[in-house]
Amino acid sequence: MKDEHKPPDRVRLPKSLFGSLPGNRSVVRLAITVLDIGLGNIFKGPRLSLEEGGSVLNNHLVGLSVGHTPVTRLAEPLEITFSHQRQPPNMTVTCVFWDVTKGPTGDWASKGCSTEPGAERTVCRCDHLTFFALLLRPILDQATVQALTRISQAGCGVSMIFLAFTISLYIALRLSRQRFKSEDAPKIHVALSASLFLLNLAFLVNVGSSSKGSSAACWARGAIFHYFLLCVFTWMGLEAFHLYLLVIKVFNTYFGRYFLKLSLVGWGLPALIVIGTGSANSYGLYAIHDQENRTSLELCWFREGTAVRALYTTVHGYFFITFLFSAVILALVAWKIFTLSSATAGKEHGQNRKGVLTVLGLSSLVGVTWGLAVLTPLGLSTVYVFTLLNSLQGVFIFCWFTSLYFRSQSTTSSFSGTARLDQAHSVSHE
Numbered sequence: 001m002k003d004e005h006k007p008p009d010r011v012r013l014p015k016s017l018f019g020s021l022p023g024n025r026s027v028v029r030l031a032i033t034v035l036d037i038g039l040g041n042i043f044k045g046p047r048l049s050l051e052e053g054g055s056v057l058n059n060h061l062v063g064l065s066v067g068h069t070p071v072t073r074l075a076e077p078l079e080i081t082f083s084h085q086r087q088p089p090n091m092t093v094t095c096v097f098w099d100v101t102k103g104p105t106g107d108w109a110s111k112g113c114s115t116e117p118g119a120e121r122t123v124c125r126c127d128h129l130t131f132f133a134l135l136l137r138p139i140l141d142q143a144t145v146q147a148l149t150r151i152s153q154a155g156c157g158v159s160m161i162f163l164a165f166t167i168s169l170y171i172a173l174r175l176s177r178q179r180f181k182s183e184d185a186p187k188i189h190v191a192l193s194a195s196l197f198l199l200n201l202a203f204l205v206n207v208g209s210s211s212k213g214s215s216a217a218c219w220a221r222g223a224i225f226h227y228f229l230l231c232v233f234t235w236m237g238l239e240a241f242h243l244y245l246l247v248i249k250v251f252n253t254y255f256g257r258y259f260l261k262l263s264l265v266g267w268g269l270p271a272l273i274v275i276g277t278g279s280a281n282s283y284g285l286y287a288i289h290d291q292e293n294r295t296s297l298e299l300c301w302f303r304e305g306t307a308v309r310a311l312y313t314t315v316h317g318y319f320f321i322t323f324l325f326s327a328v329i330l331a332l333v334a335w336k337i338f339t340l341s342s343a344t345a346g347k348e349h350g351q352n353r354k355g356v357l358t359v360l361g362l363s364s365l366v367g368v369t370w371g372l373a374v375l376t377p378l379g380l381s382t383v384y385v386f387t388l389l390n391s392l393q394g395v396f397i398f399c400w401f402t403s404l405y406f407r408s409q410s411t412t413s414s415f416s417g418t419a420r421l422d423q424a425h426s427v428s429h430e
Contacts, residue, residue, distance in 0.1 A: 009083050010081045011032060011080050012079040012081075013078050016074065016075055017071065017074060021069060030064075030066055031063070031065045033064075036059050037059050043056065043061060043133075045102075045106060055136050056136070057134040057136040058134075060134075062131070063132070071128055071129040073128065077114070077126055078129070080123070080132050081124075082122050084122065092138075093134045093136055095110060095115040095134060096109060096135050097113060097133075098133075099111075099130075113132075140288060145297050149297060151387050152203070153204060153207065154391075155387070155388060155390075156200035157200075157204070158391075158394070159200055159393060160200045162397070163197040163394040166394075184262075186405065188242055191235055191263065192238075192365065193394070195228060195231035195266070196232050196393060196397070198228045206225050219284060219300070222300040222302065223277075223278050225301065226274055226302075230274065233322045233323075235266045236322060236367035237325055237326060239326070240325055241329075242262075243330070243366070248329070280307075281303075283300065283301070284304075285298060286299050302315075323367065330363060330366050333362060334359045338352070361399070364396035364397050364400055367393070370390060
């Protein structure tokens with residue numbers, strides 16, 4: 001059709017398509033199917049999980065078929081024009097098709113398709129017939145990636161300094177105060193500090209040298225980074241578990257060799273997960289690309305493609321379980337603290353303020369800043385907030401540790417009772 005008026009959504013089939021069909025037929029049955037996949041699981045596939053917030057644009061698919069004849073490797077590509085609203089600058093669209101040969105249910109792929117993006121319409125050119133769609137996914141340009149990387153590196157460096165101070169203060173207290181040798185709470189705080197220190201160190205090494213060396217070295221860096229990340233998640237969960245015993249359960253909580261058992265979980269469970277993940281060859285070079293498909297950042301992490309299931313199971317799923325448990329415990333503790341504050345409102349001034357400070361301090365131990373990751377799809381500003389606050393978790397832990405164990409006795413006793421309960425509960429475990 002050569003008329004000037006063209007609809008916003010259209011399909012253009014090349015003349016050579018019909019000439020390539022087998023048999024000498026004057027009539028063929030052409031089917032153009034438009035689907036709205038909605039919010040269900042059909043036509044989603046693992047690639048959408050890999051894209052970190054990716055989705056099918058407008059939930060629309062266009063399917064093309066000519067009878068029951070498979071059509072592939074066209075000499076002249078077909079064209080599908082999708083109309084859409086103007087997308088934010090940090091989002092991009094990619095032409096994809098549903099590949100039934102990928103996995104048990106199929107997945108999205110882009111081989112044989114090219115994308116011609118526009119402000120309010122995108123043209124897809126592909127060399128075969130099947131179901132087509134536009135994938136909408138967030139992107140980070142090179143300047144943004146570099147800025148976030150510098151913020152993370154600076155925050156991790158500062159956190160490492162304060163975490164080293166925290167560990168040094170614990171050693172000094174253990175040498176100077178006899179009761180510190182039998183208390184479990186500061187041991188848990190230091191174990192979390194040590195795992196976070198090693199995670200920050202692994203991150204700095206990973207960012208600084210991920211593209212160098214052999215594939216085996218990159219595999220090892222990815223495995224080490226994964227291990228210490230899981231250790232941090234586990235110890236934050238154990239902090240919440242100890243907080244549950246300390247404030248909520250309180251009585252009848254005797255455990256023999258309590259800290260030893262926690263250590264076996266805190267350091268041993270992540271090791272088992274990493275061994276299982278590494279045996280599946282999931283670690284390798286992971287690249288972040290900008291809108292022009294240029295590499296913005298390379299990390300030794302989970303390999304792109306087949307390792308997405310391992311990533312979502314051992315990182316996202318593991319984090320979700322530990323964070324949900326920690327958030328519930330923190331909410332219960334906050335309820336306890338503010339209930340106590342309202343009961344003693346007339347006896348002591350500033351109880352609410354101290355309660356807020358206590359909850360903020362405990363939130364640094366159970367990793368509330370990590371929960372900000374769920375807000376990052378809202379926009380680039382939330383990505384910056386998450387990067388800044390999360391990289392400074394070590395500073396927050398140091399402030400809580402010093403306020404808990406270096407305040408005067410009268411101040412500590414009025415702080416919220418946490419330190420006093422901590423000490424009594426720790427002794428009961430022994």
